[in-house]
Amino acid sequence: MPQDFPHASAVEGIRFTAQIGIPNIVQGLFNKRELPTKVAAKVGADHFGYELVEGMVKSYGPGPFYVRVAKDEALLVHHPDDLKFVLGGSPDPFASDPEPKLKGMSAFQPDALTISRGDLWAQRRSFADAVLEPGTPVHRLASSFLGVAADTARELTGHAVDYHAIDSAFQRMTRRVVFGDCAADDTRLMDVLGELMSQGNKMPGEPGPEYPELITIIEGHLAKAEPGSLAAEIAATPAPPGGAAGQVIHWLFAMGDTLAANTLRALAALATHNAEQSEVRTEIAAADITTPQGVASLKYLAGCLLEAMRLWPTTGMFARVSTREVEFPSGAVLPEGRQVLIYNVFNHRNRSLIPYADRFSPGEWASGSAGEDWSFNFFSHGPQGCPGAGLSVFLGQAVMANMLSAGALSASGVRLDPGKPLPHSLDLFGFEVQITGAV
Ligand code: HEM
Numbered sequence: 179m180p181q182d183f184p185h186a187s188a189v190e191g192i193r194f195t196a197q198i199g200i201p202n203i204v205q206g207l208f209n210k211r212e213l214p215t216k217v218a219a220k221v222g223a224d225h226f227g228y229e230l231v232e233g234m235v236k237s238y239g240p241g242p243f244y245v246r247v248a249k250d251e252a253l254l255v256h257h258p259d260d261l262k263f264v265l266g267g268s269p270d271p272f273a274s275d276p277e278p279k280l281k282g283m284s285a286f287q288p289d290a291l292t293i294s295r296g297d298l299w300a301q302r303r304s305f306a307d308a309v310l311e312p313g314t315p316v317h318r319l320a321s322s323f324l325g326v327a328a329d330t331a332r333e334l335t336g337h338a339v340d341y342h343a344i345d346s347a348f349q350r351m352t353r354r355v356v357f358g359d360c361a362a363d364d365t366r367l368m369d370v371l372g373e374l375m376s377q378g379n380k381m382p383g384e385p386g387p388e389y390p391e392l393i394t395i396i397e398g399h400l401a402k403a404e405p406g407s408l409a410a411e412i413a414a415t416p417a418p419p420g421g422a423a424g425q426v427i428h429w430l431f432a433m434g435d436t437l438a439a440n441t442l443r444a445l446a447a448l449a450t451h452n453a454e455q456s457e458v459r460t461e462i463a464a465a466d467i468t469t470p471q472g473v474a475s476l477k478y479l480a481g482c483l484l485e486a487m488r489l490w491p492t493t494g495m496f497a498r499v500s501t502r503e504v505e506f507p508s509g510a511v512l513p514e515g516r517q518v519l520i521y522n523v524f525n526h527r528n529r530s531l532i533p534y535a536d537r538f539s540p541g542e543w544a545s546g547s548a549g550e551d552w553s554f555n556f557f558s559h560g561p562q563g564c565p566g567a568g569l570s571v572f573l574g575q576a577v578m579a580n581m582l583s584a585g586a587l588s589a590s591g592v593r594l595d596p597g598k599p600l601p602h603s604l605d606l607f608g609f610e611v612q613i614t615g616a617v
Pocket residue numbers: 274291292293303306310428429430432433436437440487492493496497555556557558561562563564565566567569570
C-alpha cells in the first residue's frame with residue numbers, strides 16, 4: 179500500500195468549505211463583486227480562514243494533508259519545502275488548470291497560458307517570456323513605460339483616490355503600455371473584458387458571447403504595433419498557438435486591476451506607517467526617478483508593494499491538479515487527478531515560520547531573505563511563476579515614486595496601527611488615499 183497523507187475531519191472539511199471555499203466563490207473568483215467583498219472584509223473571513231488552517235496545520239502538519247472542499251478531498255500544501263516541490267513541478271506533474279479555474283477562465287481567456295499544458299504551455303510561455311522579459315532588471319521599453327507611469331501618477335495626485343479611481347487610471351496606463359497611445363481612451367475594451375470576467379465567475383466552461391468582439395478589438399490595436407508599446411514587441415515575436423490576442427487578455431486584467439489593488443494597499447500602508455514612509459522618501463530623494471535605472475533602484479519602495487501583496491494577497495488561494503500519480507519527498511503518494519491547494523492567506527502570515535508575519539516589513543525584501551522564501555506566492559514561483567512580476571513591480575514603483583514626490587500622503591477610512599498585528603482584510607472598497615501640497 180502506498181503511504182497516504184493525513185486526512186482532516188469531516189467537520190473541518192465543512193468549515194473549510196464554508197469559511198474559505200464559499201466566500202471565495204461569492205466574492206467573485208475572477209471579477210470581485212463590491213458588496214460581497216465588503217461583507218467578507220467586515221466579518222473577517224480571511225481572519226477565520228487563517229485560524230482554521232492554523233489549527234489544522236497544528237493537528238496534521240508539518241506536511242500536506244487532505245481537506246474536503248464541497249464533495250472532493252483536496253491536498254492542502256503549506257510548508258515552504260512542499261510548496262517548492264509542487265510549484266517547482268508545475269505544469270507537470272502539477273498542472274495549473276483544475277476544473278473550476280478552467281471552466282471559469284474559458285469564459286474570457288480560453289487560450290490562456292495559465293490554463294495550458296504540455297507543449298502548448300511551453301510555446302505560449304516562451305512567447306510571454308520574449309515579450310515581458312521577466313529575467314531582465316529593466317524591460318527594454320522601460321523608459322517609454324516610465325513616461326506613462328509618471329502621467330498616471332499625475333492623474334492620481336491632488337484629489338482623493340479610491341479603488342475605482344486608481345483602477346480606471348491603471349486601466350488607462352495598461353492600455354498605453356500594452357498597445358500604445360492609440361488605445362489610451364478605449365474604455366470599451368475593458369468593459370467587454372469586465373463583462374466576460376463576470377460571466378467567468380459562473381464557470382460556464384466556454385467563451386462568453388462577447389469573446390469574439392474582445393479578440394477583434396485586441397487584434398485591431400495589436401495590428402498598429404505602436405513603437406514603445408508591448409504591441410511593437412509582439413509584432414516582432416513569433417505568435418504562439420491560438421494567436422497573440424488570446425495571451426494579451428491576461429496581461430490586461432493583471433496590470434489594470436490586480437496591480438491597481440496592490441498599489442492602493444501599499445499606499446495605505448505607507449500612509450499609516452511613518453517610519454517606513456520616511457525611509458521611502460529618503461530613498462526616492464537619493465535616486466533619479468526620471469530614469470528607469472533610478473526607479474528600479476528603489477528596492478525599499480518595491481518592498482512596500484511586495485509587503486502589501488504578502489499581507490493582503492490578491493490571489494488568496496490558487497490550485498494545481500496532479501497529471502499523474504506523484505510521490506512526495508516524504509514518501510506519501512498523491513493519486514492522479516487530485517487538486518492541490520495553496521492558501522496564500524495562511525502561508526503568507528504563518529506565525530510559526532515568519533517572525534514578521536503580521537507587520538508591514540518592507541526591509542525583509544530590500545535587505546532580508548523574503549525574496550527567497552517559497553511561502554510567499556502572490557506572484558507564484560517556479561516555471562509557472564508570474565512572467566509579469568518584474569514589469570508590475572517596476573510600474574508600481576514608478577507610479578508610487580512619482581506620487582510621493584508630488585506631496586504629502588494621507589489615507590482615510592483605514593486604520594492600520596504599526597504597533598499591533600495588522601488585520602487580515604483590507605477592504606479595497608472601504609478607503610481612500612490622497613497626495614496633497616508639499617511634503
Ligand atoms: C500585481 C500584479 C500581479 C499579480 C499579483 C500576479 C499574480 C500571478 C499569480 C499568483 C500567478 C500564478 C497563477 C496560477 O498559477 O494559478 C500569475 C501567473 C501569470 N501572470 Fe501574473 N500577476 C500580476 C501581474 C501580471 C502582469 C502585469 C502580467 C502580464 C503583463 C501577468 C501575466 C501572468 C501570466 C501570463 C501568468 C501565467 C504564467 C504561466 O502559467 O506560465 N501577471 N500571476
